[in-house]
Amino acid sequence: MSIFIFIFLNEYNKIFKYTRNFFNIPFVYLSMADFKSKRKCSTDENHRRLIQQEGERYKINRLRCEQDVLKRISNPMRPFRSGGLAGGGFNEGEPMITIPVVVHVVYKTKEQNISDEQIFSQMDVLDKDFRKKNIDRNQIPEVWKSIAADTRIEFDLATVDPNGNPGLAITRTHTNKNEFIDNDDVKFDSKGGKNAWDTTRYLNIWVCKLGNDLLGYAQFPNGPPETDGVVISYEAFGTIGTAKAPFALGRTTTHEIGHYLDVFHIWGDENLLEDPCSRTDNVIDTPNQKGPNTGKHTFPSHKEDCPNTGENGTMFCNYMDYVWDESMYMFTLGQYARMRATLGGPRRTLLTSDVLRKPEQDLHLARMIRLPAKVYDGIDAVKPVEQIM
Numbered sequence: 001m002s003i004f005i006f007i008f009l010n011e012y013n014k015i016f017k018y019t020r021n022f023f024n025i026p027f028v029y030l031s032m033a034d035f036k037s038k039r040k041c042s043t044d045e046n047h048r049r050l051i052q053q054e055g056e057r058y059k060i061n062r063l064r065c066e067q068d069v070l071k072r073i074s075n076p077m078r079p080f081r082s083g084g085l086a087g088g089g090f091n092e093g094e095p096m097i098t099i100p101v102v103v104h105v106v107y108k109t110k111e112q113n114i115s116d117e118q119i120f121s122q123m124d125v126l127d128k129d130f131r132k133k134n135i136d137r138n139q140i141p142e143v144w145k146s147i148a149a150d151t152r153i154e155f156d157l158a159t160v161d162p163n164g165n166p167g168l169a170i171t172r173t174h175t176n177k178n179e180f181i182d183n184d185d186v187k188f189d190s191k192g193g194k195n196a197w198d199t200t201r202y203l204n205i206w207v208c209k210l211g212n213d214l215l216g217y218a219q220f221p222n223g224p225p226e227t228d229g230v231v232i233s234y235e236a237f238g239t240i241g242t243a244k245a246p247f248a249l250g251r252t253t254t255h256e257i258g259h260y261l262d263v264f265h266i267w268g269d270e271n272l273l274e275d276p277c278s279r280t281d282n283v284i285d286t287p288n289q290k291g292p293n294t295g296k297h298t299f300p301s302h303k304e305d306c307p308n309t310g311e312n313g314t315m316f317c318n319y320m321d322y323v324w325d326e327s328m329y330m331f332t333l334g335q336y337a338r339m340r341a342t343l344g345g346p347r348r349t350l351l352t353s354d355v356l357r358k359p360e361q362d363l364h365l366a367r368m369i370r371l372p373a374k375v376y377d378g379i380d381a382v383k384p385v386e387q388i389m
């Protein structure tokens with residue numbers, strides 16, 4: 001939305017309000033008639049749960065994260081600490097970033113144990129959506145074509161486990177739980193789920209049966225490391241197998257990874273503010289809107305308009321709205337700036353992760369840079385970095 005001026009106190013107040021009113025929030029569950037026809041993401045609820053659970057430490061870490069991201073966006077020349085990348089600008093020449101992924105399938109029934117092919121179909125969607133190579137990008141309304149972003153972020157399944165053993169990063173865990181909710185049980189062996197792999201080196205994605213009509217949820221950056229990542233319903237993951245319309249185009253995972261990279265819902269999540277049009281997603285180029293769009297939309301969409309939304313209406317087709325998969329097909333440059341700033345700041349360890357290939361086969365450039373000069377000049381250069389450091 002248009003309000004871009006953001007100060008420390010605003011964020012503090014926002015989080016404080018969440019804390020103060022946590023138990024007063026009306027939790028609205030969808031009726032059976034709406035079952036799985038409305039998108040339901042509980043990233044914001046998860047955020048508020050973590051405020052309750054983790055207290056000051058979490059609040060302060062989130063504030064630091066937001067300050068860091070906004071600082072990088074406001075100064076596009078500020079370099080990433082790793083790799084010498086430009087931080088947060090809109091330069092199409094920015095280096096590609098590949099995020100290493102591990103997928104944890106947690107299943108009770110045979111059907112929930114989704115196939116490798118279904119996982120590959122999701123990886124394919126991520127690469128297309130984040131690179132603006134999605135086939136439906138031709139539906140982006142003319143008025144927003146110039147701000148639709150290729151984030152230059154791609155995703156690959158890691159090829160080594162945390163111990164360095166080669167193999168595709170997919171884990172499969174049988175559980176006795178009928179379903180999981182947004183309480184992070186799925187992220188722990190001891191609670192019927194699967195422990196995260198090192199969250200500084202992998203984007204962890206858990207796929208399981210989710211209750212409460214949830215499609216998925218994410219953890220924002222700078223949260224507890226042991227629960228970092230995203231959780232997706234097996235019925236909204238990938239494009240084949242158990243994926244069910246209207247959420248069978250893999251967009252739930254695109255949306256949740258947007259949150260993982262610190263992008264908020266397009267309408268702003270401060271649902272405790274009296275005036276819904278005063279909420280902000282801290283993105284400069286998304287039109288203001290008062291609430292989520294749901295279902296199927298065509299341009300222009302005015303249902304969630306605010307007084308200052310403008311004649312083009314709300315940007316229903318944004319991945320961070322709540323429409324069906326077929327109606328969302330773009331990130332904006334402003335959202336892209338937040339993602340790149342996050343990858344240069346709070347999530348920068350992913351840039352130097354060495355888990356995409358066997359270390360001896362392809363050393364990550366950023367680690368090479370940190371090697372002492374003699375390595376480049378001497379015979380040690382042929383040794384794997386891991387043996388030298």
Ligand SMILES: [Zn+2]
Pocket residue numbers: 041042043255256259265
């Ligand atoms: Zn969401």
